[in-house]
Amino acid sequence: MTQALAPTSRIGILGGGQLGRMLALSAARMGLDVVIFDPEPDCPASRVAAETVTAAYDDLDAVAKFAASVDAVTYEFENVPAATAAAAAEHAPLRPGAKALDVAQDRLTEKTFLNAHGATTVAFRPVSTLAELHTAISELGLPAILKTRRFGYDGKGQAVIREMSDAEEALAAMNGQPAILEAFADFTHELSIVAARGVDGEVRAYPLSENRHSDGILRESLAPAKVSDETTKTALGMATRVLDALEYVGVMGMELFALKDGTLLVNEIAPRVHNTGHWTQDACTVCQFEQHIRAVAGWPLGDPVPHASARMVNLIGHDADAWEDWLKTPNAVLHLYGKRETRDGRKMGHVNVLGSL
């Protein structure tokens, strides 16, 4: 393991929200120092990091200096600008690499890439004009979903088209940004697989979780999901092919739609630790945050085997006001992100409620 960093090395993380914070906590447990880079002063991760750089992502001098001061760089969000990633990668290993960001940042690139590597998605068409949208609708059928190609998250930048007459308004909602029309997936449930790839190419995945969203935001995950071995095998195969094709290092989240006939479609990938993997913090010996840090540090991956089942409940906005009730709930583990202000729709924390396997 000549690529392994020493245990007192410095890990740089682009982004200091809750994912950066939880990565920092796992890294610290293993003796590593974390340096956070975030434009926001007093961001959640800054309060658990050895050092914080407060600068804009497009301040490439600051990015270069940050990367030069650490032994490896990773990130907590998929919208790291390409120039930022490139500036960091010049001075330290960037894990996962720029290719993962490139693929994950554009829904058209992403779906094209996924299908090219045997990770099937819904049918889709690029759309820039109303004429293209009309053609795409006639090819894919209705309902369908129009999405901006870039910078969508938590259901933002999306418009459902149920009738041809919705088309114009949906396109207007894209604000002139390049869009993609996606066929509607008539799924029976939403699943995800969180998998890691080490520097040596080894892939290890957690059991699938079943996820429930509302208003485009994840509310709950149940894990391990009650799915067939066949479903697990298919998901793991798709994740492995994608990880290998991206020469990926770190943890990746892959969201899946399960159709009535058993077909699995990939909704999207996230080149980072994933909200649907939070259950692993308390139900597995090695959680997704530790697994990601192990990969980034060039360390051997851990066993992604749960010792309990878990229901992960996101605390959105004022859900977090019930923190004291959660503290009193047996087998519940409370995670709060230290955000100063409670806002509707804001992820304030989560709870893992453990059960028997």
Added chain:
Amino acid sequence: MTQALAPTSRIGILGGGQLGRMLALSAARMGLDVVIFDPEPDCPASRVAAETVTAAYDDLDAVAKFAASVDAVTYEFENVPAATAAAAAEHAPLRPGAKALDVAQDRLTEKTFLNAHGATTVAFRPVSTLAELHTAISELGLPAILKTRRFGYDGKGQAVIREMSDAEEALAAMNGQPAILEAFADFTHELSIVAARGVDGEVRAYPLSENRHSDGILRESLAPAKVSDETTKTALGMATRVLDALEYVGVMGMELFALKDGTLLVNEIAPRVHNTGHWTQDACTVCQFEQHIRAVAGWPLGDPVPHASARMVNLIGHDADAWEDWLKTPNAVLHLYGKRETRDGRKMGHVNVLGSL
């Protein structure tokens, strides 16, 4: 629960070593901000804290300012000077309180207090002169152990007396400090109980652990210890009486000797999270660090129930060089403290190896 701090409150910790670091990590997981006070710049806990005050413990202005900036103060070591504790307690709740420090800092006070509250110890005598030592030896028999009354830890400040002729040298080893002669406990094994008391007076204890020391340093703990219900009940009774008598808030470690005839004697108490409780980090839903922070924050205590058995292995000095082997060991969880320099006898980290209950 009107005494409960809000989840974005600030917890001040006197001492920034590994215990402060692990307390900080648990506090952060629940959304709390931690402020570390330590004379040493770049101490292990400083790198996971929201803020660090670098000042001497006898800089009472700095202590007062630190305490005024937080919502509660706790500590990671029992030798917090009385004046420091008093200065802190003027500006924020000090948990555990000054009485716990007073009792724990002096072996004579401690043993007197313990026996007064039904927590039996070995017989002991205060010793300042050679004449007193000779008398004490003739009363307690040999072998016996001469210890400094104050500032002993990890076997430091102790001398075993096997024959009357060892007395003079043993006394000289005390360097003129007040001492205590303790009768030798012919124990079959060393146990400990880690128990917490909340602001409301509720006491909750983890199962006992069995501990193995060498050269005065803890090497391994096995938990839950294979002891009778009677032993557990006796230990819990002693811990509860002591916690109540101290009006204690937080986690306390109580070291026990188990004699051949089943008698349990208290060796010493530590008014803080305890090395023999590290196993709870990975074998319990609520570990000793979270439990301590809950108590300090005036929050409800958690369930101290393990979901696994554990063998905790301390990584002393160059033991920690085997970190990569531990990362590859199934069911092992590696904890490293981020200490820059590996020194013989220095606690660098520990590993919890989990098993079935």
